[in-house]
Amino acid sequence: MVQPAGCNAEQLRQSFREEAREILVELESALLELNRSSGDAELIGSVFRGLHTIKGSGSMFGFESLAAFTHDLETAFDGVRNGRVPVTCELIDLTLAALDQIRILLDEKGSGAEEPPPACAGILDRVRAVAGLPAPRPAAEPRAHQSGPAAGKESDWQIRFAPGPDMLLYGANPLLLLRELQTLGAPSVRADMAAVPSLAELDPERCYVSWQIVLRTSASRDVIRGVFLFVESDCELTIDPIPTTGAESEASGAGPTPACEADRTALALKEARSVSGGRRVYDQPDSAASLRVPAARLDQVVNLVGELVTVQARLSELSARRDDPELAAVSEEVDRLTSSLRENSMNIRMMPIRGTFEKFRRLVHDLARDLGKNVELTIEGAETELDKTVIDQLSDPLMHLIRNSMDHGIEPPDLRLSRGKPATASIHLSARHSGASVLVGVSDDGRGIDAQAVRTRAIEKGLVAEDALLADAEVFSLIFRPGFSTAAQVTDVSGRGVGMDVVRQRVESLRGTIDVASRPGQGTSVTLRLPLTMAIIDGLLVRVGGSCFVLPLASTLECIELTREDVVRANGKHLANVRGEIVPYIRLREHFGISTAPPEIEQIMVVETGEGRYGFVVDRVLGDCQTVIKNLGRFYRRVQVVSGATILGNGTVALILDPERLVEEAMRGAAHRPRGRPAVRRRRGGLPAN
Numbered sequence: 001m002v003q004p005a006g007c008n009a010e011q012l013r014q015s016f017r018e019e020a021r022e023i024l025v026e027l028e029s030a031l032l033e034l035n036r037s038s039g040d041a042e043l044i045g046s047v048f049r050g051l052h053t054i055k056g057s058g059s060m061f062g063f064e065s066l067a068a069f070t071h072d073l074e075t076a077f078d079g080v081r082n083g084r085v086p087v088t089c090e091l092i093d094l095t096l097a098a099l100d101q102i103r104i105l106l107d108e109k110g111s112g113a114e115e116p117p118p119a120c121a122g123i124l125d126r127v128r129a130v131a132g133l134p135a136p137r138p139a140a141e142p143r144a145h146q147s148g149p150a151a152g153k154e155s156d157w158q159i160r161f162a163p164g165p166d167m168l169l170y171g172a173n174p175l176l177l178l179r180e181l182q183t184l185g186a187p188s189v190r191a192d193m194a195a196v197p198s199l200a201e202l203d204p205e206r207c208y209v210s211w212q213i214v215l216r217t218s219a220s221r222d223v224i225r226g227v228f229l230f231v232e233s234d235c236e237l238t239i240d241p242i243p244t245t246g247a248e249s250e251a252s253g254a255g256p257t258p259a260c261e262a263d264r265t266a267l268a269l270k271e272a273r274s275v276s277g278g279r280r281v282y283d284q285p286d287s288a289a290s291l292r293v294p295a296a297r298l299d300q301v302v303n304l305v306g307e308l309v310t311v312q313a314r315l316s317e318l319s320a321r322r323d324d325p326e327l328a329a330v331s332e333e334v335d336r337l338t339s340s341l342r343e344n345s346m347n348i349r350m351m352p353i354r355g356t357f358e359k360f361r362r363l364v365h366d367l368a369r370d371l372g373k374n375v376e377l378t379i380e381g382a383e384t385e386l387d388k389t390v391i392d393q394l395s396d397p398l399m400h401l402i403r404n405s406m407d408h409g410i411e412p413p414d415l416r417l418s419r420g421k422p423a424t425a426s427i428h429l430s431a432r433h434s435g436a437s438v439l440v441g442v443s444d445d446g447r448g449i450d451a452q453a454v455r456t457r458a459i460e461k462g463l464v465a466e467d468a469l470l471a472d473a474e475v476f477s478l479i480f481r482p483g484f485s486t487a488a489q490v491t492d493v494s495g496r497g498v499g500m501d502v503v504r505q506r507v508e509s510l511r512g513t514i515d516v517a518s519r520p521g522q523g524t525s526v527t528l529r530l531p532l533t534m535a536i537i538d539g540l541l542v543r544v545g546g547s548c549f550v551l552p553l554a555s556t557l558e559c560i561e562l563t564r565e566d567v568v569r570a571n572g573k574h575l576a577n578v579r580g581e582i583v584p585y586i587r588l589r590e591h592f593g594i595s596t597a598p599p600e601i602e603q604i605m606v607v608e609t610g611e612g613r614y615g616f617v618v619d620r621v622l623g624d625c626q627t628v629i630k631n632l633g634r635f636y637r638r639v640q641v642v643s644g645a646t647i648l649g650n651g652t653v654a655l656i657l658d659p660e661r662l663v664e665e666a667m668r669g670a671a672h673r674p675r676g677r678p679a680v681r682r683r684r685g686g687l688p689a690n
Helices: 009-036 041-060 064-081 089-106 118-131 174-181 221-227 247-253 261-270 295-321 325-349 354-358 360-371 388-392 395-409 413-418 451-460 472-480 499-509 564-569 659-672
Strands: 155-163 185-192 210-217 235-241 350-352 375-380 385-387 425-434 437-444 513-519 523-531 536-544 547-552 556-563 575-578 581-587 601-609 612-618 620-628 642-647 653-657
Touching: 009 041, 009 089, 009 354, 009 360, 041 064, 041 174, 041 221, 064 089, 064 118, 089 118, 089 360, 155 174, 155 221, 174 185, 174 210, 174 221, 221 235, 295 325, 295 388, 295 536, 295 620, 325 350, 325 620, 350 354, 350 388, 354 360, 360 375, 360 395, 385 388, 395 425, 395 437, 395 499, 395 523, 451 472, 472 499, 472 513, 499 513, 536 601, 536 612, 536 653, 547 620, 556 564, 556 575, 556 612, 581 601, 581 659, 601 620, 601 659, 612 659, 620 642
Parallel strands: 375 425, 547 653, 581 612
Antiparallel strands: 155 210, 155 235, 185 210, 350 385, 425 437, 437 523, 513 523, 536 547, 536 620, 556 601, 575 581, 601 612, 642 653
16 A cells, blocks of 8 residues: 555545455455355465455554454464364354454544454454464463464564665554564564664655564464565565574574674665665655545546536537638647547546445345345456446445345245255346446346236336236336335335335436346346446437437447438338348437438438347438536436437537437337337427527
8 A cells, every 4th residue: 555645644544444445345255255165275365364464554554453353363264274273154254243343443433543342352252262262361461472373383584674765654654563573473673773874864754774573483474474565565575584503593693783883884885875865775666556546536537527528629619610720730639638638537437346246245145144045146247347436326226136136036945946946046246348338237046026916016006007008127117116015024124115216216316227127937137227437428429400419439330321212222111221231220300209301311320239230310420529428407317218418519418319228219119109100209399409
């Protein structure tokens, strides 16, 4: 963890909290996987390293109670690593409960030095009993004798720890690291002051001291190195075993040191000095490899980039109207720079969905235990990237979908066996790109949705008429109505009809859509179609009559001409021959009820949708554009074929179309309306004119 100079203590603690929470998610995944593969040495090592990192870095940043609580957990898994402690379901459950307590300790408003909650002591007592660890010694005894590996052959290690000159600026405290070494054994420490400059050159914010340490311990080199994990890139660290012969004399001397003043001067002269007199003993670059930036600052940058894109569009419009080569050159350069800035700012916001998916392993594990069901969670497409804003708001919908599936969809093991299914059910989380969208799916192999029960319940609640003819998709959509539930009784997990309403509201706020597919006795699949980003997209600007529209560029394949002769050859059917392939098309003029006459030659924009290739007939393609998405407001929230609007360079508004929803609406309209009737009647006042 590297922080720029000038970070205060609370900022550093907050950075530690964020990294520790990420480690906790990884620990939960490893523990749940270990529950199925108890002999996996790699998973055991991963759990041990995660606990050791939280303990060591927690101590370094002043989270003493957290470090003390984590210590016995680490010792227990050190016994698992060495084969002394078996992996049992009880140990896994206790460790998961301990991780919950670590989260509580991380969320403390203070420095983390407060006493741990009473629940921590009970968990540690049970961990010690399961792992066969001795009870803690009285607090008056030295900490070095409270811990350390309980068994194994001890050996001596020669450690040289030379912090980088800027380590203090990063918030690290070398003395806390030396204290952490005491938990591994009995160290003998000597400070090396050879590099301390004269008083005139001394910088109080730089570190000049290094340490020579001889450590007798049964821990391995990797465990010793783990103490310095968070600072290893900013220091010179050597860890070498001391041969058995002459070990006592080496220990008593505490390592090689300069014998006289001449030797100390020679050592100091060998070390390169920085401008302020500090020594530079590591070959790492001065700049940090990564920086943690608050999300609010990143959102502000993206908003400014969005405004810049709109201004650049106005500049391009102005340049096109004036015959000024110099202005055109400036416009092109600004366009290039704006495009690069926009692309980089968007990429910064993109994050893999893995972290969101992985934390649901714990939810499935706990619910399966509480409900008495056997359920396995599988994950696909965890590396799929989405906008951070989308990922942040995706957690609640997925949680409610999984809880609903666990409670209503998955059958008890004995019922599954009687139906010829495996006793262990499966819930599958998936994510994949589809054009300018990401499809996030939650599916199970449970009992499926009883469409008749949903319809009956909807009639009872007055949501639909008794004689209404509803397709399965329309019936399934009723489960997302507020307060709707077919559950016979309310449980702690679900049954109040709130969870699915939360899913609908959150997905709609993300400009997404929900598709439900279910087969009785075979399972249910819910697919969330979400935009890749919430801010700016690449689009194609088209004109139909006096209105402009934007089609997402990511889903657009090509543009072809449509003449009157082509329409005659197709006998009036909305079909086009694209290099031997028959592609159906939708006339946006008819779909939106635009009454102006079409031109002699129209354009077909061919796009890729979930239903296959479709075309959209427009009057003219005006060109590509970087589109800053603006919400239309609650009044237009039911207009699903429009995903937003944007402001053009001339100050007018263009609607951003959703090709997927356009095709679905056109197909539904074609199945229910008389031939030749427009799919959508024109509203009074028509569409926004430009």
